[in-house]
Amino acid sequence: MAVRRTGFTRARKAAGFTQESFAEAMNVDRSTVARWETGAREPLPYQRPKLARLLKISGDELDELLSPVAAPTAVVQPWAAPSTAHDDEEDALELVRRINASDVGWETLERLEAAVDEMAIAYPQTPPAALLGRIRRHLGYVARLLDARKTLAEHQRLLVVGGWLSLLGATVHIDLNQATAAKARLKTAESLAAHTGHDEIRAWVHETEAWRKLTDGHHAEALELSRTAKAIAPAGGSAAIQAAAQEGRALARLGQRREAYAAIQEVQRLAGGLTRPDRPEHHYRYDPDKAVAYTATTLAWIGDPAAEGYAREIIRRLGGGDDPATWPRRVASANIDLSLALLVDGRLDEACGHTMRAITSGRVVPSNRWRAAEVVHAVEAGGLPEAVDLREAYEEMAKR
Structure with missing residues (x-):
């Protein structure tokens, strides 16, 4: 039985x-x-340090106030049979008490899980450096809770929260071209996923590393990592669809057109039965808009003019008008994909205009600047007069 801390109350x-x-x-x-x-x-x-400061006592005095007062020793009747200090029934009850004892609580865990969702939803429209600060603060809080008393079920949920936060942190590090930090976060996420048997997180870890390799130009490694993610991911889940999309992009960069088209068909088949969620911005929940966006990118990378229609569709669905402040990052990427498709048709002036929109939107993260650079180089090679302004805008973006 818990012993009331009357001294603590008086203090x-x-x-x-x-x-x-x-x-x-x-x-x-x-x-x-x-x-x-x-x-x-x-x-x-x-x-505890804050408790002591508020109560205007020392740490030792606080420990004394928090220590339970020993209960009086029961008097054993002379005719009562002696009992052992640890009989089986008491041991069983104490084990249940310890399993159910917690300083964390399900309300705290629910708030943490909600915070992870909020950050994953904010990801497409939040500057990476700002989001990274929030992720770090929540990871620090999770680390402190891991030292607290909690039930086994709460411990499991806390590790899963830590896995998602580490994964999102790695994604933001990739956006900022911070490769070493990204690899460390991914390693942590994979370890926590392994401890909890969370295959969805494990698959996202490999898919995220595939994207990092793709942005670094290591296309064959990206392809292998995408296929590993597909093999791990639970069937029909968001990670499985995203891994298939990433596989298609890697195939496109490798010039394997037939296989890239097959990957596009696979993504469209997997995403075909999905309904558009209330919050499609969530980075770890696939939706039909994402399938259209990845189709546009894959087709643009293999030089198929059909990318134009898909890119324009994304801009129409998500563009929200001419104010880039309302754009998710996919709209900036769709403008670049559209530019690549227009280059195939020799429409350099239109390509220049759409890439200028993407560059000046503030929605092109550092890890994606190379995609804009491809259009800048092509427009310069074509001798377009507007190439000078496009180059200046690109260099200005690169300084930020």
Whole structure:
């Protein structure tokens, strides 16, 4: 039975706090303070220094206040049979108590899981450096919670949250051309996925590394990683579709046209049964718009003019008008894909205009600048007068 910490309660009152005001000062719920005082819960290690400061006591004094008072020793009747200190029934009850004891709580985990979703949704329209700061803060919080007392189920959920955060962090590092950090984050995500048996995260790890290899020009390695991701991914899930799309892009860069067309068909088949979700911006949830966008890119990379129609469709669906501030990144990429398709038809002036829109939108992340550079080089080679302005805009973007 938990022992009420009357000394802790007296110290809180002596410091001038009600349970409500103390909870507010500690940034916790009032019920958490109540459980501290009844002995039902222990404050987390990182909370103790602040507790001592608010109560105006030392750390040792706080430890003493939090220590349970020993219960009186029961008197054994002379005729009672002696009992062992650890009989089977008590051991079983204590094990259940320990399994169910937690300083984390499901509410905290639900909020963390919701925060992961919010960041994955914000990803297409948030500057990478800004999003990275949020990811780091949440990973730090997860690391602290791993040291706290929790149930086995809560521990499992916490590792999964850490896996998704590490994966998203790696993606942002790739956007910022921070290869070493990206590889470290991916390694962490893969380790956490292995500990939890989470194949969806494992597949996304390989797909994300495939994209990193693709942006670095290592197309054969990207193809192999995409196929590994496909083999791991749960059937019909977002990771499986994304891996197939990444495979198609790698095949396109390798010049394997027939296989690239087959990959496009596979993606369209897998995504064909999907409905458009309420929040299609979520980076780890596939939707029909993404299938159209990846088709546009793959066709553009193999020099098929049909990419024009798909790219224009993405711009129509997601462009939201002429204000680039409303664009997700896919619209900037679609303008570049459209430019590549227009180059195939010799329409250099139109290609120049769409790439200029992408460059000046602020939606081209560092890892994607090479795609714009391909159009800049082609327009310059074509001797278009507007190439000078396009080059200047590109160089200005590269400085940011």
